[in-house]
Amino acid sequence: MSKKLVEVQHLKQYFHAGGSMFNPKYVKAVDDVTFYINKGETLGLVGESGCGKTTTGRTLLRLYEPTSGKVIYDGKDITKVSMLPYRRKMQIVFQDPYASLDPRMTVGDIVGEAIDIHKLAASKTERHDKIIAMLERVGLNSEHANRYPHEFSGGQRQRIGIARALAVDPEFIVCDEPISALDVSIQAQVVNMFEDLQQDLGLTYLFIAHDLSVVKHISQRIGVMYLGKLVELADSYELIFHSVHPYTRSLISAIPVADPIKSRESKRIVLEGDVPSPVNPPSGCRFRTRCRYATELCATQEPEFKEISPGHFAACHHLDKVQ
Amino acid sequence: MSELLLNIQNERLSFFTPAGEVKALNDISIQMYEGDVLGIVGESGSGKSVTAYSIMQLLPHTGRIIGGTIDFNGHRINDMTEQDMRKIRGNEVSIIFQDPMTSLNPVYTIGNQICEVIKLHTNKNKKQALERAEELLSLVGINEPRKRLKQYPHELSGGMRQRVMIAIALACEPKLLIADEPTTALDVTIQAQILELMIDLKEQLGMSIIMITHDLGIVANMCQKIAVMYAGKIVEYGPVDEIFYNPQHEYTKGLLRSIPKLSEKEHNRLVPIEGTPVDMLNPPKGCPFAPRCDSCMKICLREMPQYTTINDGHLSACWLLQKKEFMQGGEEN
Numbered sequence: 001m002s003k004k005l006v007e008v009q010h011l012k013q014y015f016h017a018g019g020s021m022f023n024p025k026y027v028k029a030v031d032d033v034t035f036y037i038n039k040g041e042t043l044g045l046v047g048e049s050g051c052g053k054t055t056t057g058r059t060l061l062r063l064y065e066p067t068s069g070k071v072i073y074d075g076k077d078i079t080k081v082s083m084l085p086y087r088r089k090m091q092i093v094f095q096d097p098y099a100s101l102d103p104r105m106t107v108g109d110i111v112g113e114a115i116d117i118h119k120l121a122a123s124k125t126e127r128h129d130k131i132i133a134m135l136e137r138v139g140l141n142s143e144h145a146n147r148y149p150h151e152f153s154g155g156q157r158q159r160i161g162i163a164r165a166l167a168v169d170p171e172f173i174v175c176d177e178p179i180s181a182l183d184v185s186i187q188a189q190v191v192n193m194f195e196d197l198q199q200d201l202g203l204t205y206l207f208i209a210h211d212l213s214v215v216k217h218i219s220q221r222i223g224v225m226y227l228g229k230l231v232e233l234a235d236s237y238e239l240i241f242h243s244v245h246p247y248t249r250s251l252i253s254a255i256p257v258a259d260p261i262k263s264r265e266s267k268r269i270v271l272e273g274d275v276p277s278p279v280n281p282p283s284g285c286r287f288r289t290r291c292r293y294a295t296e297l298c299a300t301q302e303p304e305f306k307e308i309s310p311g312h313f314a315a316c317h318h319l320d321k322v323q
Numbered sequence: 324m325s326e327l328l329l330n331i332q333n334e335r336l337s338f339f340t341p342a343g344e345v346k347a348l349n350d351i352s353i354q355m356y357e358g359d360v361l362g363i364v365g366e367s368g369s370g371k372s373v374t375a376y377s378i379m380q381l382l383p384h385t386g387r388i389i390g391g392t393i394d395f396n397g398h399r400i401n402d403m404t405e406q407d408m409r410k411i412r413g414n415e416v417s418i419i420f421q422d423p424m425t426s427l428n429p430v431y432t433i434g435n436q437i438c439e440v441i442k443l444h445t446n447k448n449k450k451q452a453l454e455r456a457e458e459l460l461s462l463v464g465i466n467e468p469r470k471r472l473k474q475y476p477h478e479l480s481g482g483m484r485q486r487v488m489i490a491i492a493l494a495c496e497p498k499l500l501i502a503d504e505p506t507t508a509l510d511v512t513i514q515a516q517i518l519e520l521m522i523d524l525k526e527q528l529g530m531s532i533i534m535i536t537h538d539l540g541i542v543a544n545m546c547q548k549i550a551v552m553y554a555g556k557i558v559e560y561g562p563v564d565e566i567f568y569n570p571q572h573e574y575t576k577g578l579l580r581s582i583p584k585l586s587e588k589e590h591n592r593l594v595p596i597e598g599t600p601v602d603m604l605n606p607p608k609g610c611p612f613a614p615r616c617d618s619c620m621k622i623c624l625r626e627m628p629q630y631t632t633i634n635d636g637h638l639s640a641c642w643l644l645q646k647k648e649f650m651q652g653g654e655e656n
Contacts, residue, residue, distance in 0.1 A: 185577065186600075187581070191583070192595060212511075217583035256518070257540055258567070258579070260563045263540075270515050
């Protein structure tokens with residue numbers, strides 16, 4: 001049995017969203033989410049925009065202070081401690097490679113900054129060697145260290161972002177939509193690189209994306225989020241081929257398949273309506289406004305997130321009805 | 324037999340920038356018949372959007388068509404003045420843009436923006452235009468259309484706004500609808516709604532669609548014909564089944580290999596296309612894909628290959644195919 005590296009218990013992240021002093025309103029971006037990630041594993045997190053997947057990733061690193069709940073890293077509760085020592089172990093790769101690199105720093109300095117902060121290099125030459133080693137690791141070369149981000153293509157910039165995350169020898173990386181901004185032919189390069197790095201360095205990933213086919217490819221387990229809640233979590237093949245939650249099913253069926261014959265044959269479940277506002281989420285089950293199995297029970301009682309078969313969790317009142 | 328609606332012959336288009344000439348389109352030929360749905364796929368910078376904009380003459384002033392002809396519905400687009408173009412745009416051909424958040428005017432109501440098109444192209448009065456606008460909103464599946472007419476874009480969600488964009492585009496029942504990445508900014512479940520809507524409307528109104536996207540799943544779903552573009556060239560063109568099940572160009576093959584498949588039951592490593600996209604300021608001399616191609620030969624670096632006809636209506640521009648054809652020809656003799 002592998003060891004849990006990161007664990008999140010009843011994590012909540014509410015953002016203040018106006019209202020009066022006595023009656024403040026909150027956006028419940030993440031509302032009572034519980035999961036764990038084993039060492040060396042990739043957990044994928046999918047959902048539509050605004051479902052709280054990015055917030056979960058950021059709160060887990062305490063880039064936002066959690067409203068309540070616990071984050072446990074390697075057996076220690078890190079919800080209230082100084083993060084500096086943990087920043088060495090936990091890193092993040094951001095979505096937009098155009099916005100997440102300082103345009104006035106050279107690539108060498110971008111990667112070197114983390115090395116300086118954590119004092120990982122004793123001398124200038126050691127720092128330089130480390131930077132070059134990192135760049136080479138991600139498929140760039142030593143010449144690139146003196147250049148500026150604008151001189152690189154999107155795929156290369158994302159590599160720089162990855163090199164920066166790797167510079168401190170982390171154990172755990174939150175990959176926040178790292179490939180969404182890239183072209184199709186470049187996406188595969190970066191996905192393969194993530195897999196290689198995981199094998200070589202024994203990394204653990206939380207892989208956040210909205211593209212279910214990529215998440216399924218890279219992750220061992222997948223969690224599906226809807227309006228701040230986890231609705232289903234399972235082994236990735238189990239989730240794709242034997243999903244039980246109506247939302248997961250419609251999400252899978254909404255993906256256009258790159259296979260003309262199959263897509264002509266398959267019948268799509270098209271969800272009606274839009275995602276409700278997280279300021280004012282529906283009572284009970286949050287998916288009920290778009291769910292075709294919804295009954296009165298769904299409006300009054302929130303379904304419990306329970307284990308339906310080993311390792312397969314889902315939150316729905318009507319699991320028996322969903323064929 | 325349906326009529327030829329759009330005929331682009333050997334179009335060349337360049338942008339004249341301070342850094343030099345960018346050959347955005349290089350010898351593009353496209354034929355579309357009435358009722359066709361054509362998908363144009365390619366990476367960013369491959370020229371797919373520019374192709375569409377050149378049909379509408381919506382290019383920035385640095386862009387110029389320097390060769391070839393565009394014929395649309397009996398008009399020679401190249402020779403038309405801006406004044407004449409305005410009569411066609413929104414009337415016979417219209418476009419839906421990628422980002423519904425920025426393509427609607429935030430200071431006018433939805434009703435106002437739809438009526439603008441109707442009043443410009445028909446001689447309906449204000450009241451009739453509003454009635455038509457309401458009709459259009461219900462056509463694109465927006466509930467409470469009368470209320471929506473008085474709302475501003477910020478009051479609607481992304482999916483709703485894209486529906487409004489479609490309503491505006493359809494206001495005058497165009498013969499050709501160009502959809503430039505219409506769902507890229509939307510979530511998958513909303514994307515499914517919009518695609519479904521577009522297919523329905525196409526059936527109802529009998530228009531033709533050019534679907535520009537980088538998502539192979541969308542073209543597999545919607546289109547009858549596909550043009551695969553790379554660096555301003557159509558490298559492969561053909562019916563959807565031919566492109567997916569019998570791809571001939573190395574780029575098309577690479578593209579199909581590099582996407583992860585949801586239905587796969589085991590973990591196979593992805594096969595990426597190595598290298599980086601072409602720098603359009605200094606494009607390679609021969610085949611633009613040659614520097615990234617696994618089967619690159621000497622001739623690929625020197626000269627651009629001609630199209631080889633694989634099957635009925637399936638064309639591909641690759642030296643490997645020319646070589647095959649040459650070898651087969653040799654055997655016969």
